[in-house]
């Protein structure tokens with residue numbers, strides 16, 4: 001099956017009623033015919049046998065199988081949020097004494113997990129510039145158990161070469177864990193490019209309409225069932241069946257939505273590129289430092305752009321406050337266009353020098369392009385720049 005067919009039919013489990021739209025099994029538990037059947041299921045549950053919603057649920061399983069089919073992964077485990085997926089994947093894999101190499105440009109909470117949580121349990125973490133392959137080569141060593149990076153960094157939109165970093169990591173036997181949220185499952189074939197474990201915040205493009213939190217970890221069956229599942233099912237990061245149902249239905253339209261949003265992002269980036277009042281950062285523009293890599297690795301520039309407004313925080317705030325259509329919020333991948341000021345929100349926790357080192361300047365605005373007409377969005381952005 002091709003992608004759009006998989007997105008509509010992949011993973012479907014039809015009940016005895018023959019429903020067309022996937023059923024929402026809003027149940028924590030499952031009834032056993034006999035005590036012996038309960039015992040047998042705890043020893044080994046079959047394909048269509050469930051025990052408890054923290055371990056699995058038919059609606060959650062449909063979501064897991066549909067996204068695994070899209071991603072070309074052997075298996076998947078859904079989680080309560082993107083951060084449950086990131087922290088679950090890393091914590092399940094690592095133990096005291098292990099070494100991790102990670103890209104420095106990360107979403108604030110990913111940085112917290114690597115810097116503050118893993119190190120408390122005796123994991124050593126080395127940060128590198130994710131776009132500099134020499135730094136990855138210098139940082140990995142025998143004993144490096146995992147490398148971690150966002151394939152496109154939030155919010156600075158640096159693009160990391162998945163195949164090249166995977167090659168460096170695999171030479172020392174390290175597992176490659178990538179957060180692929182910005183690339184989205186529509187563009188980036190992270191597994192085909194060498195990633196061992198792919199993590200998504202489903203909250204973003206998979207829901208795509210700003211309703212539910214969710215996440216998913218994808219990889220080889222051995223890793224998902226033997227390493228990740230025991231950890232997650234006992235520590236409680238399970239996805240709610242209701243949220244899984246929303247995500248499952250979100251997958252049906254993700255290819256159409258994300259492609260339309262990325263096309264609008266390209267139009268807007270090109271239209272604003274010559275404007276002296278703003279520096280446009282977008283992987284789809286030829287002047288982006290990793291433009292060629294981005295085109296090779298994900299074919300389109302994605303749905304998010306960064307706008308560095310001349311005049312610093314004061315100008316950025318004036319810009320945000322003048323927008324009429326675009327909303328000030330902190331989600332991304334939504335049908336509604338959203339702007340975020342990372343320095344004072346998602347990356348507020350970091351000291352100013354660290355933000356500067358990451359390229360999170362006081363004037364930087366993250367712009368998640370929605371499904372509105374791009375001409376309306378452009379007019380809104382231009383009017384707000386005039387107001388600055």
Ligand SMILES: *Cc1c(COP(=O)(O)O)cnc(C)c1O
Nearest residue numbers: 081082083107154181201203214
């Ligand atoms: C939003 C986001 C997360 C966290 O996802 P939640 O669903 O909010 O927990 C992780 N990584 C990246 C790159 C994100 O954008």
